[in-house]
Amino acid sequence: MGDGVKIRLGALSPIRVWSSRVMRALQVVALVALLYALAAPPPILVTLGPQRIVHTTNPKIGVHTRVTDEVDEWKIKKNFEMVREMGASWVVEYFPWEYIENEEGTFDWSHADLVVNHARRQGLTVIARLGFVPRWARPKDSVTSYLDEARYPAFAHFVTEFARHFEGRVQHIIIWNEPNLNFEWGYRGVDPASYTRMLQAVYPRVKAAVPTAQILAGALAPTLAPPGTPDAMNDLDYLQAMYAAGAREYFDALAIHAYGWTAPADEPPAPRRINFRRAELLREIMLQNGDASKHALITEGGWNDHPRWTKAVHPAERITYTLRAYDLCQAWDWLDACALWAFRYPFPAQSYLDYFTFVTPEFDPKPIYYEVQKYAVR
C-alpha cells in the first residue's frame, strides 16, 4: 500500500502541487469571506414607514414614554406605534444632556434623532424633557442633577443646540425636572430663585436662535412638604416663589405633574390635598401673577394600581380615574396636553413603579390600554 502511494505521489507534477496550493488559498479566502459575512451588521430591517396620523376623539391625550434607554430601534418604533394606536397624540420623552453632549461641544444626535423621527412618523407631537448633567459640567462625585449656576450658560448652550437641531420637529422643551425636590436639585436645598436664574439663562438664547421654540418651566413634583423641609418644597409655594424671582418673562408654558394618588379625578382641589385637580391650583397661581395668556401642559401624572403600595388604587379605579382625567383635560381650555406617566418601561422596575404603565416591557397591553383606546376612538 505504501509503495502504491509512493508511486502515485511520486508522479505528482508541479502543476498539481501548485493547483493544490491555489485551492487551499481559495478555501482560506472563502472562509474569510464567510466570517466577514457573519460578522457584518445585518441589513436594515426597521424603517420609519409611512407617515401616520392619530385617530382620536380627544387630541389632548398623551403619555410619557421611556425610550431613552431603549437600544433596539424596533422597540422604539413599536412604542410609538402603540401610543398612536391607543389614541394618544402627545408624548413626553427624556433627552439626557450627558447622552447627547458627552464631551463639551461635541453633540451626538443619533439616538435622539431616532426617537424623534419615529415619534413624528407616527403622527405624535414630542415634548422634550432636558436634564442630566454630564460629567464635564459638574464637580467630581456630584450627582447628575447637580448643576452649578456657573454652568448655566453651558446648559443654555445645550438647550439652544437642541432647539436648533430639532427645529420644525420638536417645539416644546421642558427645562429640568421637579426642581422642588432635593434629589432632583443635586441634593442641595431647593432654590426657586436659582431655578429662575436657570430659566433666565436658557430662555433668551433659545428664543434668539429658534423663536418658535416653546420653553416649558416647572414640572414640579406635587408635594405637601411643610416649609423648611430639607427634602422638598411645596409645589404651590415653589411656583409662587418662581414668579417672585421674576420667572414670568422666561417661559412660554407651565409643565405640570398631576398625580392622583388615591383620590378620584374629580376630587376638588385643595392646597392640603394631592390629587389630579391640584393642576387647577397651579393655574390659579399663574392667573394671580398675570400669566393668564400662557397655557399649561400636563407632562406627568396619573394613577398606580400596585396591589400593595399605599398610594395605589384598584385597577378598575385607575382606569375610571384615568379616563375621567382625560375628560377634564379636554375641558380645560388653558391646557394643551395631558401626558400621563408612563406608557411602558424598557425593563421592569421591579417595584410599585411597574404599576403606572399602560403596556408591559414585553409590549403586552394592560386592560387600561384597551380602555383608553376604546375611549379615544369612541
Add this chain to the structure above:
Amino acid sequence: MTDIRRQRRGDKGARQAHIGQRVARSGCWRVGSLPLAIVLLCACAWLAFVLWFPKPPPKPDATWLHILESGAFRVGLDPSFPPFESDDATGNLYGLDIALANELAREWSRANETPIHVEFVYSGFDGLYDALKAQQFDAIISALPYDPKKTEDVYFSHAYFNSGPHLIVRADDATTQTYYDLQGKAVGVELGSSGDAFARRWQRRLKLDLRTYHTPTDALRALRAGQVDAVFTDLIAFNDFAQSTGGVKQVGDALANEFLVIAVRKDSPTLLAQINTVIDAMKQDGRMERLYAEWLVK
C-alpha cells in the same frame, strides 16, 4: 541526457514525492487525529482532576444553623395585605402568612426537638428583597409573587397559593369545564384585573362577550343572576362570595398562574429545603386547605 541531468531529475522527482506525502499526511492530521487527541487529552485531564480532587463538601447553611441554635425564625413581611397579613390596633399580626410561618416553626420544633418561634420583622413591600439580602431576616413570607427575574438573587420555595384568575360558573352549570367551552358566551371580570387581561387575550378567538365590573363581587353577582355565563376571578373573591352568597362553583385549574412563594437568600439551601418539606407535607395532609378555609374566607 547526462548523468548529472538524470541525477537532478531524480532529485526533483523525490522532492515532489516528499511534498505529496507531506500534503497527504498533513491533510490526514489536520482533519482527524490531532483534534481528537487534544479532546481525549482534555477529557483525561478533567477525569483525573475530578477523581483526584473531589468537590469539597457544601458549606453548612449558617441561616438554618442559626435558627436551630437561637430558636428564632425571623420572617420579613409588610403587614398591609389582608387576608395574608395585617395587624390590628394593638399590633397583633394575623393572616394566612402569619399562620403559615407559625406552622413552619411548629413543624421544625417537633422535628428537631428544639423550640423554635417566629420573629416577624416589618418592612415596606418594595424593600423586602433588600432587607433579606441585608440579613435583617431569614425569609420573606408576605404574599410574595413568584418572580422569575429574581431567581438570580434568591431561592423561591414551592408555591403555597395560586392567586391567579380561575374560572367560576354557576353551581348548576354542568357543561362548562374549561374556558374553551365559553365560545360566544358572556364573561364577567373585574375591570383591570388579571382575569380581565386573560379574557381580553382570548376575547377575539373565543368571541367572548366581555363585561367588566368594578369589583369581583359585582361580577359574581351578575353570574348568579344569569347576566353572564362565567367569571374570571381569583380564589379569594370566589371563596368569599361562595361562603356568603353561594350559587357559584370553581372549575378546573388557574387560568393564569400567579404563585405566592417564600423567598430565602441563596446561602440558605437547607432552610429552603426545610420550608419546601413542610409546605409539601401541608398540601398532602390537608393542613394547607384548612389554612385557606380559615383565612381566605371571611
